[in-house]
Amino acid sequence: MVQIPRTPTSADVARLAGVSRATVSYVLNKAGAVRISEATRRRVHEAAEELGYVPHAAARSLRAGHSRTVLMPAPAFPAGPLYGQFLSDLQGALGRLDYTVVQHGTAGPHGDTAARAWAELRPVAVLVPAPGLGPEGVRVLKRAGARAVVTLGPEAVEGAHALLMDHAAVGHHAARHLYERGRRRIGVVVPEEPGLALFSAPRLDGARRALAGTDATVTALPLAYEEPAAARLAARWSGLGLDAVFAYNDEYAMLLSRALQDEGVRIPEDTAVIGADDLMLGRLLRPRLSTVHIELPAGRELAALVDRAVRDPAAPPERHRVLGARVVHRESS
């Protein structure tokens, strides 16, 4: 049986460095208010290094009454490259402000039950991709010491700061573009994958509202991200009588375009196609794919908002519209 070494404590460090435990705590937790000589600091660091001691974040947060942990529940939908990059930028920016970003796993409970699980970690701030948090969840988190709760999604939640991402604008821009290109019978792809309704429903709705009162029609086209599903949709394409399609995003646009081309449908002559997200792959398709470019907030700005909210937990909730959308017109529409 292998001997597992005992975890060194701050008392061990204090003994080796010849200082008090309080001094160890001040030095290693970087408590700025206390003046400690450079020589003492060095002795403490050397003793900690030698013993392999690291401070206990949980103990520190119990003492301080709060942590530097920013909790981000993992999104319940498959994060594409665009959103993945956004999350990664944000984590980097928060890290540079000395926050520890932890992502809570996807599995398990949702909604306000999830909020209780997050609250157990006593984060100083919580950044929640919508949906998955109601006003009660916000209250649970704040009672557990979260100084800032920030939601990212289509709607604000009472008591939380809101970064409003208006996906209706994406559908609006796509539909207006197709209309202006002379199309009147417009299909809108609605992915069947769970979790994506959060984005697809407002995109469809935005397309509908953009064309309300015009002579154009909007047809919802449920579609799974699978070749056979796309082939089935393409096989009944002529019967649908559509002359354009907003394909939800670039990946669905690639899937559906290929199936349409395999059926002999010419793009854009017979059917104009537009995607969204402005991924590299759209530029590599032939014809080159038109798309809605989506602008997400810079990680740096969002990290600054979190930091501001942590410093002033009593400030009234902020609301920011953070999603920009514009059409990039290429050859497919």
Place this chain on the structure above:
Amino acid sequence: MVQIPRTPTSADVARLAGVSRATVSYVLNKAGAVRISEATRRRVHEAAEELGYVPHAAARSLRAGHSRTVLMPAPAFPAGPLYGQFLSDLQGALGRLDYTVVQHGTAGPHGDTAARAWAELRPVAVLVPAPGLGPEGVRVLKRAGARAVVTLGPEAVEGAHALLMDHAAVGHHAARHLYERGRRRIGVVVPEEPGLALFSAPRLDGARRALAGTDATVTALPLAYEEPAAARLAARWSGLGLDAVFAYNDEYAMLLSRALQDEGVRIPEDTAVIGADDLMLGRLLRPRLSTVHIELPAGRELAALVDRAVRDPAAPPERHRVLGARVVHRESS
């Protein structure tokens, strides 16, 4: 100024429920060994609910001496769809075993300095995508109470369990396939993006070793994931005299194939192309893209390994080869 409510404590819950603090702790922390009547349990839960009390994970882990937290540092490379799905499955599987998975942000220190930052969170287990941990880092984590340290990568680290992902096998399979298709002058794309050398170097090496002693040559082709870079490489393609290319993965294969086709290079007649990852987009290309299908371990199995290691921290490190690779031959090679 808005009044911030005081965080309720377990003492508040005990008072409202008319029980001791110990009973509150037993009930809410699900300490199985203690027998408590159903009526008392219900009273405690109701009181906690009414007050909005949630247990403090940090306090609980201080008492227990360890947590149920599995820490996964975010990978330092852009996680593609394949790896993203793997991580998400794994998080789900650990969640079902009642672990809380937290991902530590990407930014900040690397290597053994990073290990100290992770150790502050006192995780019961750490799952580290390679590189970024040496034997000293493993010791730091174990001294801080981590019962299991598991690395995912090409090489084992002393003291840690290793899930060995042999990317040389990916290059080996790709190169052997091209050779068997009669190709002799084989290019291997090496992405210029930081962080990817971890995968690209063994893939190139695997291709080289697969063809050592044959009449074939292997040429490394540095390439950034950008259209102009691909166009520049394609413009000097005929001068390179290659008849085949292993394009690192499907996304690079799409980028390079398009640039080659725009230059009038015929695929596969002039140049055979094979990618890796077996993504949907390869099936949608014309000609359909040959690829190396990569099999990653099931989240369930990996979660079981973590759980086993947590239960028996003194067991000798396990080594498992977990990456399977096989060629999917389509039209591009």
